[in-house]
Amino acid sequence: MSKYVKDLVVQDLQRRLDGVDDAVLVDVIGLDANTSVLLRRQLREKEISLVVVKSSLAKRATEGTPLHAAFNDMEGSLAVVWGGEDFVSLVKEVTKLDKAVAEFDAFQAKGGVLDGEHLSAKRVKEISKWPSREELVAIVAGQAIGIGSEVAGQLIAPAEQIASQIEKLIEMKEQEE
Numbered sequence: 097m098s099k100y101v102k103d104l105v106v107q108d109l110q111r112r113l114d115g116v117d118d119a120v121l122v123d124v125i126g127l128d129a130n131t132s133v134l135l136r137r138q139l140r141e142k143e144i145s146l147v148v149v150k151s152s153l154a155k156r157a158t159e160g161t162p163l164h165a166a167f168n169d170m171e172g173s174l175a176v177v178w179g180g181e182d183f184v185s186l187v188k189e190v191t192k193l194d195k196a197v198a199e200f201d202a203f204q205a206k207g208g209v210l211d212g213e214h215l216s217a218k219r220v221k222e223i224s225k226w227p228s229r230e231e232l233v234a235i236v237a238g239q240a241i242g243i244g245s246e247v248a249g250q251l252i253a254p255a256e257q258i259a260s261q262i263e264k265l266i267e268m269k270e271q272e273e
Contacts, residue, residue, distance in 0.1 A: 102153060109157035112147055117162045118210050119178040120190050120220060121170060124148060126202030135193070135200055142189055144179040166209035174206055182229040183210055191224035 097105075113119075124146075127135065139146050149157075151170040158164040163176075180186035187208070194204045208215040215223070227235065 105150075105153050106157045109147070109149060109154060112145075113158060113161070113163060113176065113178075116176075116178045117212070118183045118186075118208070119163055119166060119176050120187060120208035120215075121166055121206045122146075122175045122177055122190060122194075123204050123206050124175045124202060125173055127200065131200065135203065138193070139177070139179075139189070142180055142185075144177060144186060144189060146175050146177045148173060148175045162212040163209055165212055165214040166207060168214055170206065184223060184226045184228045185230075187220055187224045187226075188228065191221055 124132065124135070136146055150173050151167050154170075154176065155164065155167045158167060166176075177186065177190055180189060187205075190205050193200050205217050205220045207217055208220050210223070
């Protein structure tokens with residue numbers, strides 16, 4: 097590949113990866129064309145992008161960006177995957193495709209980058225076990241509602257005790273008469 101063509105590829109990668117701070121690197125070498133199209137379609141449905149790159153060109157394209165750390169120990173061709181609702185959802189989807197789907201045998205996580213920090217393949221699998229943004233929102237909402245209902249119960253309890261005691265007094269007065 098000539099230097100001019102390499103520069104064009106680097107510029108295209110810079111344009112595509114502009115604004116991307118977190119991504120997962122995966123190995124897609126060995127997937128045939130039909131399987132690759134199916135994989136890309138499944139990812140696109142979840143608003144996840146995938147681009148196959150040569151690691152040396154990707155290093156040049158990501159120089160000075162948070163993504164540069166992802167390519168430190170990488171060699172050869174690989175795919176950069178980014179997007180989704182949040183990074184944890186992205187990692188969960190990549191990990192699910194990595195181990196669960198038989199037709200994507202060649203697809204496997206190689207590493208990634210989160211907040212400018214290089215992630216190993218092992219770390220990517222650990223992150224896939226974290227709760228997603230949606231799950232975290234549900235947890236926080238449940239805790240907030242739980243505290244609110246506890247406070248409401250504590251405020252209502254004395255009034256219920258007083259009402260119960262008044263009812264008993266009324267019953268006692270009615271029995272005496």
